[in-house]
Amino acid sequence: KTVEFYLLWLILFINISCGLALISVVSPMAQDVAGMTANQAAIIVGLMGIFNGFGRLLWASLSDYIGRPLTCTILFVVNILMTISLIFLHAPALFTIAMAVLMTCYGAGFSLIPPYLSDIFGAKELATMHGYILTAWAMAALFGPMLLATSYAITHTYTATLICFILLYLIALMLIIKLTNHHKTQKH
Numbered sequence: 417k418t419v420e421f422y423l424l425w426l427i428l429f430i431n432i433s434c435g436l437a438l439i440s441v442v443s444p445m446a447q448d449v450a451g452m453t454a455n456q457a458a459i460i461v462g463l464m465g466i467f468n469g470f471g472r473l474l475w476a477s478l479s480d481y482i483g484r485p486l487t488c489t490i491l492f493v494v495n496i497l498m499t500i501s502l503i504f505l506h507a508p509a510l511f512t513i514a515m516a517v518l519m520t521c522y523g524a525g526f527s528l529i530p531p532y533l534s535d536i537f538g539a540k541e542l543a544t545m546h547g548y549i550l551t552a553w554a555m556a557a558l559f560g561p562m563l564l565a566t567s568y569a570i571t572h573t574y575t576a577t578l579i580c581f582i583l584l585y586l587i588a589l590m591l592i593i594k595l596t597n598h599h600k601t602q603k604h
Contacts, residue, residue, distance in 0.1 A: 420536050421545065423595040427488065428529050429552040430588040433560030434495070434581040435522025439464060440561050442515060445574055449502065450511035460512055464519045471520025476527035484532040485596040491528070492589040495521045499582050503575055526553075 438445075442464050446457035479487035494517060501514045533545045567577040 418537075419598055420595060421549070423591050423598070424529065424532060424536075425549055425552045427588050427591050427595070428525055428549060429556050429559070430584045430591075431491075431495075431522065431525035432553050432556035433563070434499075434584055435468075435518070435525065435560070436557055437560035437564040437577070437581070438515070438518055439468065439522065441564060441568075441574070445502075445515075446508075446511060449506055449574060450508045451506070452508050452511075456508070460515070463512070464515060467516040467519040468523040471523030472527035474520055475524030476531065479528055479531060484528060484535055485592065487524075488528060488532070488592045489589065489596075491521050491524055492585050492592060495585045496582055496589070499578050499585065503578050 442461050443454070443457040446452040446460045447454065452460065475487060475491060478490075498514045498518045498521070502511065502518075505511065505514065529549055530542060530546055533549065534542045537545050563580060564574075564577045567580060568574060570576070
């Protein structure tokens with residue numbers, strides 16, 4: 417029932433929508449965009465799972481040192497930059513690096529939300545709040561891949577979807593700034 421909760425819900429929704437959509441097409445994107453073979457693309461899919469898991473540890477650890485607001489701000493700036501790079505950099509190695517960094521950012525959503533909820537609402541409310549906020553993940557599981565599939569079916573290219581994701585990441589970046597400012601004013 418608070419602004420902070422709904423802002424966090426939208427931020428998680430955007431991060432997971434884009435991340436799930438991208439992870440669902442790593443292989444075809446690797447083949448179409450980076451010109452990889454099916455075997456190479458299959459290896460890349462496996463690597464992305466590792467980076468997804470690694471991102472959960474990396475971003476959560478970073479947030480313990482620099483705080484959740486700054487970590488989330490950096491996270492969405494990185495998302496934007498890596499998504500832009502997927503549009504322009506098609507060399508297999510560069511594609512793989514950009515996608516790997518994006519997968520760490522996707523994994524970060526799941527590891528940053530619980531401590532962020534705890535920071536705002538307190539540890540006592542965490543279990544209940546976490547259950548509610550995971551509805552964003554469920555909705556994102558429908559929205560992200562459907563957005564990608566629809567835009568790809570219409571345009572026959574991943575560029576339109578990547579541009580949509582950049583816009584969504586920009587919205588999430590604005591939301592995290594709004595959340596940070598709102599939470600600061602509520603504390604005073």
